[in-house]
C-alpha cells in the first residue's frame with residue numbers, strides 16, 4: 001500500500017476545558033472523496049479547520065504528501081476551502097474572485113486569464129465573469145466559490161457544508177456537479193455534511209463522527225450495512241430497533257416478541273435471558289414473503305405515509321414499533337392503519353447493537 | 356391632527372435652523388449698498404491669508420484622513436476578528452474625545468511634548484504639525500471608528516478573511532484587497548466627516564499656533580463686517596458638500612451579495 005496523501009494522526013482539540021475532537025486518525029489516498037458525517041456540534045467543522053490550518057490541534061499531527069504541515073499557517077498550505085456562506089469577495093467580479101488565489105502568488109496575467117476562463121467553463125458560468133457576486137443566485141455563488149478554491153490547483157479541497165444554504169433541487173444538482181468536477185480533476189477532497197444522503201451519494205469513504213470521535217470510517221455501503229457502533233447504525237439511515245431476549249448466546253438463538261429467531265452469528269458477551277437490541281433497515285422488511293425472509297412477525301399497521309414512489313408504513317409488533325417501505329403499486333392500494341398483517345425479514349439482516 | 360403637529364414641529368425646527376443661515380447669507384451678499392453682490396466673497400477670496408490658511412487646513416485634513424484610516428481600519432478589523440470581547444472597551448475609548456474638550460487635549464499635548472520634554476514635538480513647525488494631526492485624529496476618532504465599525508459589520512469579515520487566507524493571502528493582501536475595498540464607503544464617509552471637522556477646527560490650531568483656517572475665521576470675524584459671513588457661508592458650503600459626497604459615494608458603492616439564509 002502506498003503512502004496516504006493526507007494523514008490525520010491522533011488529533012485532539014480542546015477549547016478550554018471542553019474537548020471537541022479526540023483520537024482522530026484518518027488516512028486519505030490521493031484523489032479520494034471523503035465525507036465527515038455527524039450531528040451538529042460533533043466537531044466536523046473543527047476537524048476540517050484543523051486540516052485547513054485555521055485551528056491548531058491541541059495534540060496530534062497533520063501530514064500532507066509526506067510533509068508535516070501542523071505548524072504551517074493556512075496561507076502556506078495550498079488548501080482550497082469552500083464555505084457554507086459562499087464567502088465570495090463582494091468587491092470583486094466573478095472572474096476576479098476566481099483569479100484571486102493566482103494573483104496573490106503573483107502569476108502572470110495571461111496565465112490567470114486563461115485559468116479563469118477554464119474554471120468558468122468548468123462551472124458552466126462562462127458568461128458570468130464580469131458580474132458581481134450580488135448579481136448571482138446562491139447556487140451560482142457557490143459554484144464560483146468552488147472555482148475560486150480549485151483555480152490555484154490546491155493539494156486538498158475542503159468543503160464545509162457547501163450545500164446546506166441552498167434549496168433542495170439545487171442541492172442535488174450541485175452535489176453531482178461537485179462530484180463530477182472532483183473526479184475530473186482527481187483532487188483529494190474532504191466534504192463536511194450532516195446530511196447522510198449527501199454523504200452516501202458522493203463519497204468514496206465516509207467518516208461518521210460522534211462527539212468528537214470518528215466512530216467508523218468506511219465506504220457508504222459498508223457503513224450503512226455493517227455499522228460499527230449503535231450510534232452509526234442509528235445516525236446513518238433509518239433503523240428499526242427491536243427488543244429481543246437471548247435464548248442461547250452460543251448458537252445465536254433469540255426471541256423477538258415471542259417469535260424464536262436464529263441469528264446468523266453467536267451473540268457476544270451475553271447470557272441466556274439477557275435483553276438485547278437488534279436493528280433492521282426498513283428495506284429489509286416486507287409484507288410479502290420473499291426469498292430468504294424466513295422470520296414472520298404479526299403486527300398492526302399504525303401509520304401509512306404516501307411519499308410518491310415509496311410508501312412508508314409504520315406498524316406495531318408486540319410493543320416493537322417497525323417502519324418499512326413498499327413501492328407504490330397503482331393496482332393495489334396501500335393498507336390502512338389498524339389493519340392486521342405479517343411482516344417478513346431475514347435473520348441475516350438483523351444487526352446486533354452493542355448496548 | 357398628528358400629522359399637523361408633526362409638520363409644525365418640523366417647520367419650527369427648520370426655521371430655527373434655516374433662518375440664521377438665511378440671515379447670514381443675506382448679510383454676506385449686502386456689502387454693496389442697496390443691491391446684492393458677491394463683493395464680500397471677492398474680498399475674502401482675494402485675501403492671500405485666506406488661501407494660505409485654507410490650503411494648510413486642507414493638507415492637514417488629508418494627512419489626518421490617511422493617518423486616521425491607517426489607525427482605525429486595522430484596529431476595528433482586528434478587534435472584530437480576534438478580540439470581540441474588547442469591542443466595548445475600544446468603543447468607549449473612541450468616544451472619549453466627545454467627552455474631553457479639545458482644550459484639555461491640547462494642554463495635555465503641550466505639557467507632554469514641550470521643548471523640554473522627552474519628545475519635543477512643539478519645538479519645530481513640522482513637529483507641531485504632526486502633533487496637530489494627532490489631535491485632529493483624536494477629534495475625528497468617534498466618527499471614523501463608528502463609520503468603519505458599521506462598515507465592517509455589513510460583511511462577514513471572519514469568513515472572508517479565512518477564504519483569502521486559504522487562497523494564500525497574507526495579512527497585507529487581505530487588508531488591502533479584501534477588507535479595505537469592502538469598507539471603502541464607510542471609510543469615505545469617515546473621511547469626509549474628518550475633513551469637515553478639521554477645516555473648521557479652532558482650539559487645537561490656535562493653541563498650537565498653527566496657521567489654520569479656523570483661527571483665520573476667528574481673526575476675520577473679529578476685524579471685519581461682511582467677510583466673516585461670507586466665510587461662514589463658504590465653510591458651511593464645504594461641510595455640506597462633504598455630506599453630499601458621502602451620499603453619492605454610498606449610492607455608487609458595490610452592493611453586498613445576497614446572504615445565504
Ligand SMILES: Nc1ncnc2c1ncn2[C@@H]1O[C@H](COP(=O)(O)OP(=O)(O)OP(=O)(O)O)[C@@H](O)[C@H]1O
Pocket residue numbers: 015020038039040041042043044045046047194
Ligand atoms: N472557537 C471555539 N471556542 C469554543 N468552543 C468551540 C469553538 N469552536 C467550536 N466550538 C465547540 O466545538 C464543538 C464542535 O463544533 P463544530 O463547529 O466543529 O461542530 P460541527 O460538527 O461542525 O457542527 P455543525 O454541524 O453544527 O456545523 C461545538 O460544541 C462548539 O460549541
Ligand SMILES: [Mg+2]
Pocket residue numbers: 044045046160
Ligand atoms: Mg460545522
